[in-house]
Amino acid sequence: MNVSFKNTEVIVFDLDGTIVNLTADWMSLRDILVEMYREQYKEDCNFERVSTCLNEIVQKEDEETLQDFISVIREYELENIKDTQLIEETIYFISNKELFGVNSEVKFAILSLNTRSTIIRALELANIYDKIDLIVGREDVRRWKPAPDGLLKIQEYFKMKKEEMIYFGDLEKDVLTGKNAGIEAYLIDELIELVKKKHTY
Ligand SMILES: [Mg+2]
Numbered sequence: 001m002n003v004s005f006k007n008t009e010v011i012v013f014d015l016d017g018t019i020v021n022l023t024a025d026w027m028s029l030r031d032i033l034v035e036m037y038r039e040q041y042k043e044d045c046n047f048e049r050v051s052t053c054l055n056e057i058v059q060k061e062d063e064e065t066l067q068d069f070i071s072v073i074r075e076y077e078l079e080n081i082k083d084t085q086l087i088e089e090t091i092y093f094i095s096n097k098e099l100f101g102v103n104s105e106v107k108f109a110i111l112s113l114n115t116r117s118t119i120i121r122a123l124e125l126a127n128i129y130d131k132i133d134l135i136v137g138r139e140d141v142r143r144w145k146p147a148p149d150g151l152l153k154i155q156e157y158f159k160m161k162k163e164e165m166i167y168f169g170d171l172e173k174d175v176l177t178g179k180n181a182g183i184e185a186y187l188i189d190e191l192i193e194l195v196k197k198k199h200t201y
Pocket residue numbers: 014015016017018169170171
């Protein structure tokens with residue numbers, strides 16, 4: 001792995017597939033959202049990606065409906081949270097950052113498409129909620145990954161340079177989000193390899 005934490009001040013993580021594996025049945029959530037959208041606007045939206053249709057609602061400047069959708073997503077995520085699986089390597093890294101050459105002053109943040117309540121519950125399940133300094137969830141931006149808004153919001157909060165930030169996620173979309181924000185981004189697999197090399201469980 002080429003990543004060095006020497007100049008890093010903020011490390012940002014995605015949630016699902018990166019710190020935990022949420023086990024919600026996203027297909028049935030999608031069916032619910034498709035129906036809600038149809039009822040509200042008398043037209044269809046392709047919920048292949050939820051963000052695409054939420055973008056449509058943002059375009060309509062219909063904040064009330066957007067909040068309704070986010071509430072349904074939140075409820076759905078929380079109903080399924082008990083089956084969440086932990087990704088031990090990432091959690092170990094966050095809990096023991098100094099072992100990996102990460103300065104003790106370095107901040108951790110989450111940028112995820114999941115809702116804030118889900119993120120908090122998942123971090124509590126992983127026993128690392130107290131180690132996370134900032135959470136940017138579904139309801140905190142109006143343009144979602146791979147748009148750069150979430151990363152830029154985190155940058156603004158900590159008032160750091162882009163070169164001082166790193167983002168880890170499990171999908172190419174996450175790497176693209178970093179690219180769009182001008183912030184270095186890596187697949188979490190690379191960090192998992194690093195942790196595996198250093199420590200055995
Ligand atoms: Mg993910």
